[in-house]
Amino acid sequence: MRLLTIIALIWLLAACSTTPTQPTLYERLGEQEGITTIVDNLLYEIGGNDTLLPFFAATNISRFREKLIEQLCQVSDGPCDYTGDSMAQVHAGMDLNDSHFNALVTDLVAAMDEAGVATGAQNDLLARLVPMYDEVMNPDDYINAEPTDTDANRVTR
Numbered sequence: 774m775r776l777l778t779i780i781a782l783i784w785l786l787a788a789c790s791t792t793p794t795q796p797t798l799y800e801r802l803g804e805q806e807g808i809t810t811i812v813d814n815l816l817y818e819i820g821g822n823d824t825l826l827p828f829f830a831a832t833n834i835s836r837f838r839e840k841l842i843e844q845l846c847q848v849s850d851g852p853c854d855y856t857g858d859s860m861a862q863v864h865a866g867m868d869l870n871d872s873h874f875n876a877l878v879t880d881l882v883a884a885m886d887e888a889g890v891a892t893g894a895q896n897d898l899l900a901r902l903v904p905m906y907d908e909v910m911n912p913d914d915y916i917n918a919e920p921t922d923t924d925a926n927r928v929t930r
Contacts (some may be wrong), residue, residue, distance in 0.1 A: 799851035814884035861915035
């Protein structure tokens with residue numbers, strides 16, 4: 774009887790020690806295929822958005838698509854490295870305001886909805902993008918600033 778109790782205790786301890794791992798944000802977004810779908814949906818949304826479309830008139834859309842896929846993959850803990858320019862470099866000279874920023878966020882949410890991304894994953898992605906807000910909206914503050922350790926580690930073109 775004592776042997777059965779010990780075996781049961783070992784079995785219970787083993788079951789407790791193997792807690793299931795939570796899927797990463799990358800996995801919750803649908804991995805590479807899901808992120809690609811989100812970006813493609815976003816491009817479609819931007820194409821119909823009169824507030825944003827003028828900003829993309831001279832943009833190499835293929836490059837934009839490729840770099841945004843990389844960036845969302847990296848931000849969501851996927852196996853990608855973002856190799857594009859800094860957010861300050863990309864947005865310099867655009868004179869963006871909050872209506873532009875909000876329009877892009879609205880289009881991104883619509884793109885994620887269309888891709889079937891769960892609300893929690895959408896919120897987690899948006900939360901990870903929030904730290905880029907200041908660099909996007911105030912690029913001159915970053916371009917003219919002295920390089921930091923973070924800047925030195927950033928991979929650009």
